[in-house]
Amino acid sequence: MTDKIDDLLEAAREIQSAAHVPYSEYRVGAAIETESGEVFVGCNVENANFSNSLHAEEVAVAEAVKNGHREFARIAVSSSRRDGVTPCGMCRQTLSEFCKPDLEVICDEGEGEEPSVYKLGELLPDTISQETLE
Numbered sequence: 055m056t057d058k059i060d061d062l063l064e065a066a067r068e069i070q071s072a073a074h075v076p077y078s079e080y081r082v083g084a085a086i087e088t089e090s091g092e093v094f095v096g097c098n099v100e101n102a103n104f105s106n107s108l109h110a111e112e113v114a115v116a117e118a119v120k121n122g123h124r125e126f127a128r129i130a131v132s133s134s135r136r137d138g139v140t141p142c143g144m145c146r147q148t149l150s151e152f153c154k155p156d157l158e159v160i161c162d163e164g165e166g167e168e169p170s171v172y173k174l175g176e177l178l179p180d181t182i183s184q185e186t187l188e
């Protein structure tokens with residue numbers, strides 16, 4: 055692991071402590087790095103109606119976008135179970151709004167294990183984008 059990946063994964067692990075997960079007890083943290091090298095984090099925020107739950111990745115993307123960033127180099131995702139969680143289909147689509155298919159998606163496989171690293175394009179190929187609508 056390079057130091058940069060290490061730091062991003064650590065940020066994703068740390069923000070899990072802020073997660074609101076009374077229903078699933080499954081904490082997720084995400085840390086997204088902008089092309090300019092800044093990092094924004096997000097955690098999952100569940101809701102009693104279940105369907106309103108916010109996912110860690112979408113919270114991280116929203117945090118970055120609201121601070122004026124729209125170009126990203128990589129995202130790290132970690133769950134409290136360190137089970138190699140990958141962004142769900144909805145989060146893959148959210149990422150594809152701003153990120154190119156070569157975005158690195160770093161998924162935590164646990165202490166002492168190398169994380170799994172994917173490209174967004176392999177997790178969500180041929181998706182709808184702004185260009186599709188033009």
Ligand code: THU
Pocket residue numbers: 075078080082097098099100107108109110111140141142143145
């Ligand atoms: N979760 C995320 O935060 N990101 C994903 O992409 C996968 C699922 C959260 C939602 C819910 O709070 C919990 O994990 C169980 O699905």
Ligand code: ZN
Pocket residue numbers: 109110111141142143144145146
């Ligand atoms: Zn998701």
